[in-house]
Amino acid sequence: MAKEMTEAQVQSSYHVKNLTINGVPRRVIGKPEVTLLTVLRDQLKMTGTKRGCDCGQCGVCNVILNGKVVRACITRWKNVPEFSQITTIEGIGTPDNLHALQWAMIVCGAIQCGFCTPGFITCGKALLDQNPNPTREEVREWFSKNWMACRCTGYKQIVDAVMKAAAIIRGEEKIVDLAKMYKPGDSVWNTDYPRPSAVYKATGLWDFGDDDRLKLPEEFLFAYPYSVEGVRHAKVNKIDVSEAEKMPGVFKVVTYKDVKGTNRIRGQVGCASALTDGWERRIMVEEGDKIRQWGDVAAIVCADTEAHAREAAAKIKVDYEPLPELIDIYQAMAPDAIKVYDDIEGYDGMPNAWNKRVFTKGDDPKSDLDKAEYVVDDEFLSSRQPHMVLEPDCGYAYYDEEGKLTIASKSICVYRHQMMIARGVGVAPSKIRVIQNNMGASFGYKVAPTNEPYLAIALIACGRPVYMRINMKEHNIRTPKRSPFLMHIRVGADKSGKLVGAEQTWWVDHGPFSESANDLTNKGGQFFFSPYAYEKMRATGYTCWSNHRWSAAFRAYGAPQTYWGCETAMDMLANKCGIDPFDFREMNLLEWEPFTENPRGQFPSGYAPEVFPLPEMMKKARPYYEEMKKKAAELSTDEKKYGVGVSIGIYNSNDDGADEAASNIELTKDGVILYNTWEDHGQGADIGCVGTAHEALKPLGLAPEQIKLVLSDTAKAPNSGAAAASRSQVMVGNAIVDSCKKLLDAMRKEDGTYRTYDEMIAENIPVFYEGYTQAMVLHADGSTEVCSGNDKDTGLGKPFGFHMFAVNLAMVSIDMKTCKAHCEKFVLVGDVGVINNYLVVDGQQYGGIAQGIGLALTEDFLDENKYNNFVVMGLPYIKDIPDELELVHVETPRPLGPFGASGTGEMPLSAPHIAVCNAIHDACGVRIKAIPATPDKIKAGLEELKK
Structure with missing residues (x-):
């Protein structure tokens, strides 16, 4: 009779199962307590299924298990039956052979950032498999009971897509080849031409940051940013990482003592009315300084695996003295409130109300309001709205072929982040390269540097490339929110x-x-x-x-x-x-x-x-x-x-005020290449660039696919500014138009026709042109004036x-x-x-x-x-x-x-x-x-x- 297994043996045991995954028989081994999501992604490298909340609340990990939709993040491997049939997004269709629902999601505009798209398509397919003629309310009920969440679309276009796919399945509509949706000579501008990335998002082939992690070289360490949980305001006496450094798999535990720069981030205050110079935000918590919010990072544990990094982080000890917490505006503005900044040279004694802005129009309205027939005099409070993206903060850092400190993250302002962190981490901006990863939305939170400085510091301190990802609970707690x-x-x-x-x-x-x-x-x-x-x-x-x-x-x-x-x-x-x-x-x-x-x-x-x-x-x-x-x-x-x-x-x-953007263009044998930093939250930077350039280059008769894009990489593209303030279509768009005009002027012959690429080269005419624009206001006489900020x-x-x-x-x-x-x-x-x-x-x-x-x-x-x-x-x-x-x-x-x-x-x-x-x-x-x-x-x- 077999001897009963110990708990340790159970934890280290493995379950082998014979499964059919996307129609292919497989024998798969996994630990009993890991999730189906971990097996699919980490072991089988099927990264089309996304990791989001890890608690069954978002549906991005939905797969079909024996005909039923399951959330793979909460389905344990031990509960997956032997001989199960599993369908993931990779088994539903390919770019050259799209399923009806994938095609419909593309042409209905139901795909934005694309992070939730595989879950919706997999879930929607399961519905159509059993009900090819659903009502809109049945579609909505289906997605509701299967916990499908989307933060980008408002859901309407997704339901539209399911209804269109159902009509195709019933034979009432037909799939049209995406390549045939454009006819030579047509405009792409002012149409509903599908965005180029949509087909890859619909088929699960669009790699996001955590998908990249599973495909990085083995030298990459996992870097976990440790913070003292539950502490919003405290004086830090000592940070002890000695026990953490002894833990298995740990390469180094990084603290403020390892920071080569000023340990500060440039805050871009941008006004004479502020009492701070914008350098008050330190990157790593220092002994003798304060924790000022829940999530301030005290150490970065760099280890061979995420599990080892987290286990070591649990051994870090921070000795601190709690201070009163100011958790809302009423407390912060109270006359007897403790000062958030009272212990840094140059900030000591700064009041909590540190900036004053005044706006005036005409005469003082007080007397008119006193005499007005009708008056409202009241107080209104807005909330601290959370962004609630479905992809947690993640990114990685390494040294590129030129020795530049390279950060790949969810940044939506790659040049700005380069400047904001440079002095703090001790590296010149010219030696820092920032690249935007494909991202599962931002809605603005990534205007702020979140993981970028920690990635840089960890890379410098370890001399090894690093990857960093926090889980969704940590993401929700630690990332910035809307100001009340x-x-x-x-x-x-x-x-x-x-x-x-x-x-x-x-x-x-x-x-x-x-x-x-x-x-x-x-x-x-x-x-x-x-x-x-x-x-x-x-x-x-x-x-x-x-x-x-x-x-x-x-x-x-x-x-x-x-x-x-x-x-x-x-x-x-x-x-x-x-x-x-x-x-x-x-x-x-x-x-x-x-x-x-x-x-x-x-x-x-x-x-x-x-x-x-x-x-x-x-x-x-x-x-x-x-x-x-x-x-x-x-x-x-x-x-x-x-x-x-x-x-x-x-x-x-x-x-606000002075704003500028640059965008470059290069003529090639096959078409053109655009270079700019129109960063993509998921809003459609690709079709934004293609639509604008296609319209500007109409005399050349290019097809949309002949316009290639090199976007949001500080080593390859000029500074187009941040994808913020709804500025990209206007500012980057005008810069694209400017570069296209310069190219067309150079290509134009005396008879009004245009030179080919070979003719340009033969005549020694440049094929690369820089576009530039500034934000302007128009005057009555047709002249323009550069936008200016508000007087203080x-x-x-x-x-x-x-x-x-x-x-x-x-x-x-x-x-x-x-x-x-x-x-x-x-x-x-x-x-x-x-x-x-x-x-x-x-x-x-x-x-x-x-x-x-x-x-x-x-x-x-x-x-x-x-x-x-x-x-x-x-x-x-x-x-x-x-x-x-x-x-x-x-x-x-x-x-x-x-x-x-x-x-x-x-x-x-x-x-x-x-x-x-x-x-x-x-x-x-x-x-x-x-x-x-x-x-x-x-x-x-x-x-x-x-x-």
Whole structure:
């Protein structure tokens, strides 16, 4: 009789199973407690199946096991039956032989970053295998019960794709060869031509950062950044890594003592009003310094495996003295609050409110507001919205063939990160190379350097290449979030309902670091009641330190906070005036005309936008609004109330003030190559570049596939700036056009025809050209002026040459028993100029709406002990977003945009949440002033109304 196994033997035992994976018989060995996901990815190198949350909440790892969809990250190897049939994305189709659902996902624009795409396709195929004729609601129910999450799309285009694939399977539609969707001579610009990367994302062949890890040379160490869990504010006395260094597999434990540079990150404060110089953020925690937020890194454990690195990290001891924690803006601005910075030379005694921004327009409005017939005087608080990407932070570092310290990460501003970390890690910027990996979305958090400095320090200290990945729980806790704004607003109207003036004081909770905080704080003034006509305004904003998450860019940076106060106050003022909120907004729109000097036609910064399509947009929105109001009245019962809300949002499409971009082009025998740093969050940089260049090079008659791209590598491409501020289509687009014009000028013969590549070489004419552009504002005489920042004393300036506009309409239901609000329908009337690619723009706008609904109703980031997974943080799943999403495009050509384009990415998240919350008030009378509008807040509001 066999001797009973010890626990250690059980842990080290292996289970061998005979399986059929993607139609191929395989004998696979695995440890019983590892997950099916680990076996597929780490052992079989089937990286099409992605690793996301690792707790069954996102569905990116879904595979088909014996005909059923399973989440591979929570399916243990020991529970996989012998002789199982497993289908992963690799077994569904190939680029040359696409499954109907893969093809439909591509042509419906259902693929953005692509990280969730294999999970959706695998899950969707399982549905179609058993039900080739589903309804849209059945598709949504299927994805809901299988925990499929997408943060990019808003889900509508994914459902569209399943319905189209079902029609193909039933023989009602046909797959069209993607290569035949373009005919010679056609434009790619202003069409729905599929993005080039979509076919590879649909087939699981698009490698993301953690996929790269499994294909790196064996010399790479795993680098784990260790932080003291649960500590937000403390003085550090000693960091002891001695026991950790003795652990198996450990190569080195890196601390601040190993840092060759200043151990500081350049924070880009960018304003004379700040009390900090922007160098306050240190990279590694130092003895004698402070921990200022949960996640500050005290050591980096570099080992042969992730398991060994984590086991060693558990042996690190940090002796510290806890200090009072400032976890919200109220605590940070209290008169007796402890100072976040009181122990660094040059910062000692710095107040928590370290930056002041002032915006003025016309005379002081105080007396007019005192005399106004109708006044709203109230306080509004926005939330610390989490980005909730599905791919955790990851990246790797090595020395390239020229000896450059090379970092491959999720960076969306490769040149900026190169500069931000150089002095801190002790390497000249020219010796640092940053490359963007294919990434599972960002939504702005990767404007901030997260793992880049740690990768550099670990590489230098170890002399060995390193890979770094934190798990999803750590990612959620440690990465930056959207800054909450506390806004006190006073706004008034006369007897007729016309605005007479506005006042505001706002406080920005920016966490313990200053990165880009000035631009963020400025938004509170730049877009303060910006759609509306009024002559007098005073607004003062303060940026404050706290010990909660440090803040980085998040889609529509600053606008969701600013409009949360302004557009809520507009609704309240409309109610006081007794005027319908839609009518009230329409009657108070800017009195705009080109180049107007009338302050009632200018933004708070004292200039008129380049276009102002809102009057036309309101006309297009009105029929939808009236129909939704009628439907809400018909549906409302005592048990369920329905209401309709409206909001307006405007956002910029270039960086604040001076902004520039470069893009190069090279003519080859086969076509052209573009070189730039249009970084891709998943928004479609590839088709952005191809569409723009294809239109600019039309005389050459190139096919889209003849335009090759070398993107987002500081060693190969010029600095095009960050993929932020919705600037890429405008700024990089204009630089692309400039380079294309130079190439065409060089190729043009006297008779108007164009030289071939061989003729260019034979005539010794250069085939490489540099494109460049600056952000400009246009004058009445046709001349241009470089954009300028806001004056620190008045707020006046011309920071933006390009803008985007949105009218948002939401219909919401309130369950009067549970007090839960649900968005039933959403209509976005948007103007982003002439559209490059409709699939991309539609996807961006649907996704922005979905994030806005989440911001309104569920999303928040409070206590890190609990707010560390998607469910608690309020990620909107498919049933949380209505299928009734409608987009209405108004394409007003921008005079200085490439072929009339502006940006698009941030407009749809500028103000949709206010429409949702205004609809709550319309439905049940509860006015939400602090988002998200959770059931407990609605219940409290209803109880207050009863009093």
